[in-house]
Amino acid sequence: MSSPRILIVDDEADLRELLEITLVKMGLDIDSAPTLAVARDYLAKTKYALVLTDMRLPDGLGIELVHEVTAQYKNTPIAVITAFGSADNAVVALKAGAFDYLSKPVGLEQLRVMVRSALRISQNDSSDKSSQKAIVPTALRLMGQSEAMQDLRAQITRLARSMAPVAISGESGSGKELAARDIHAQSARNDKPFVAVNCGAIPEALMEAEFFGYRKGAFTGAVDDRDGFFQAANGGTLLLDEVADLPFAMQVKLLRAIQERRVRKVGATVEEQVDVRIISATHQNLHDCVGKGTFRQDLYYRLNVIELSLPPLRERLDDIGLLAQAILTRLGGGQQTVLAPAALDALRSYSFPGNVRELENILERALAFANDGVIEVTDLALKASPSIKIFAPSPPAEETLMVPVLIETEEMILPPLADELPQSLPDHLDDVEREIIRRALAKTRFNRTQAAELLGISFRQLRYRMQRLDINAPE
Numbered sequence: 095m096s097s098p099r100i101l102i103v104d105d106e107a108d109l110r111e112l113l114e115i116t117l118v119k120m121g122l123d124i125d126s127a128p129t130l131a132v133a134r135d136y137l138a139k140t141k142y143a144l145v146l147t148d149m150r151l152p153d154g155l156g157i158e159l160v161h162e163v164t165a166q167y168k169n170t171p172i173a174v175i176t177a178f179g180s181a182d183n184a185v186v187a188l189k190a191g192a193f194d195y196l197s198k199p200v201g202l203e204q205l206r207v208m209v210r211s212a213l214r215i216s217q218n219d220s221s222d223k224s225s226q227k228a229i230v231p232t233a234l235r236l237m238g239q240s241e242a243m244q245d246l247r248a249q250i251t252r253l254a255r256s257m258a259p260v261a262i263s264g265e266s267g268s269g270k271e272l273a274a275r276d277i278h279a280q281s282a283r284n285d286k287p288f289v290a291v292n293c294g295a296i297p298e299a300l301m302e303a304e305f306f307g308y309r310k311g312a313f314t315g316a317v318d319d320r321d322g323f324f325q326a327a328n329g330g331t332l333l334l335d336e337v338a339d340l341p342f343a344m345q346v347k348l349l350r351a352i353q354e355r356r357v358r359k360v361g362a363t364v365e366e367q368v369d370v371r372i373i374s375a376t377h378q379n380l381h382d383c384v385g386k387g388t389f390r391q392d393l394y395y396r397l398n399v400i401e402l403s404l405p406p407l408r409e410r411l412d413d414i415g416l417l418a419q420a421i422l423t424r425l426g427g428g429q430q431t432v433l434a435p436a437a438l439d440a441l442r443s444y445s446f447p448g449n450v451r452e453l454e455n456i457l458e459r460a461l462a463f464a465n466d467g468v469i470e471v472t473d474l475a476l477k478a479s480p481s482i483k484i485f486a487p488s489p490p491a492e493e494t495l496m497v498p499v500l501i502e503t504e505e506m507i508l509p510p511l512a513d514e515l516p517q518s519l520p521d522h523l524d525d526v527e528r529e530i531i532r533r534a535l536a537k538t539r540f541n542r543t544q545a546a547e548l549l550g551i552s553f554r555q556l557r558y559r560m561q562r563l564d565i566n567a568p569e
């Protein structure tokens with residue numbers, strides 16, 4: 095079998111030679127072209143596993159070649175070499191479809207890492223399609239047959255091939271993290287780690303150590319060398335979730351790490367190279383954050399190379415049946431519970447402020463109340479929402495309902511369980527929950543991470559509940 099063939103397009107003979115020697119040592123076959131015209135001739139005759147082009151060439155710009163290769167030779171990854179300090183060029187090339195870039199002076203290790211990723215992409219593409227390349231477990235796939243979801247999945251499959259940073263936006267619970275996992279699972283990096291970091295949940299003082307790691311003795315408590323998120327995700331993908339919550343000082347450090355692809359552990363003198371694909375996610379409008387001055391423009395520009403927007407569930411109500419069934423199968427543990435037709439209608443008329451996560455929570459609760467494997471409208475305990483239709487309530491159950499007791503401590507005076515029953519159990523439970531969360535937040539001076547710990551729930555669960563119960567941070 096012949097070796098993969100790579101096309102190098104560069105007019106600087108020295109650099110071309112350096113690249114050629116390095117790649118030949120990796121066992122690859124090389125063609126080199128000093129101009130765009132020669133490169134076009136080669137491309138017309140040969141199938142390449144990678145094209146690597148300089149940005150400035152005697153007869154035009156490398157970006158032209160990026161456009162041509164991505165349009166005409168869809169399965170050939172193309173990477174660009176940018177001049178020192180011209181980060182903007184790299185972003186332009188990535189936006190145009192380049193799968194990755196190298197900056198001058200070209201680091202040979204970086205070159206090798208990039209070429210290996212490109213070869214994995216080509217191999218994925220040329221391996222037997224029927225043997226399902228990159229089998230992605232369904233739990234990692236965004237479900238839904240709506241047009242929006244089909245488009246989104248197609249977009250994910252396309253962008254999984256590149257190294258370009260992706261910025262995912264969408265309301266809380268709409269599937270941003272799942273989308274990021276899907277990108278990773280379909281990429282050539284899927285045998286390396288996917289690391290998700292909730293940027294809002296790390297205390298500011300620990301951030302640098304958490305992201306970049308630390309050396310033994312760097313600070314009190316640093317008893318051993320430790321890797322950070324970047325090292326943990328090396329070769330794979332790092333998801334910066336709730337990226338808008340990053341403190342300003344950390345934004346600068348992160349920008350540097352992303353640009354240089356190097357990090358320095360706290361207390362270390364040398365930097366180490368990292369090969370990490372960055373995906374960011376936020377439910378806030380990052381562009382507005384830049385306008386307000388809370389998010390750095392340069393970092394925004396760097397992260398926002400490819401945008402992926404997740405539609406809220408209420409804009410794709412057609413997907414609810416499928417999603418609900420899949421969630422019920424997952425939660426049912428072998429026992430399939432189904433939705434009564436009226437219950438499905440009720441869900442389709444609900445506005446889902448908490449999106450798919452809220453649907454999961456509603457169904458989890460409903461499963462506990464369902465009889466004979468069927469969930470009725472009342473089991474869903476949907477909150478009234480502007481778009482909800484009125485349904486006839488089912489007849490009251492004979493048995494006494496067991497009300498879950500949430501938390502009791504000595505100092506808490508929860509709404510008393512009066513003799514008379516609440517008019518609406520869900521509203522009553524919401525009031526109790528709201529009150530408890532408010533107290534936990536007051537106790538921790540609105541530190542959500544600590545409040546979540548106090549309540550024995552995750553940060554994400556707390557944030558979701560706060561949103562659902564309309565609890566906002568004090569101004």
Ligand SMILES: Nc1ncnc2c1ncn2[C@@H]1O[C@H](COP(=O)(O)OP(=O)(O)OP(=O)(O)O)[C@@H](O)[C@H]1O
Pocket residue numbers: 235236237238264265266267268269270271272273335375377417450451454554558
């Ligand atoms: N299209 C979908 N198909 C199947 N499950 C989904 C879909 N979208 C979201 N989910 C599920 O909903 C839950 C919330 O999704 P996820 O954590 O990805 O949302 P998010 O947008 O990252 O939320 P947050 O902003 O709160 O971090 C997860 O359990 C996820 O598996």
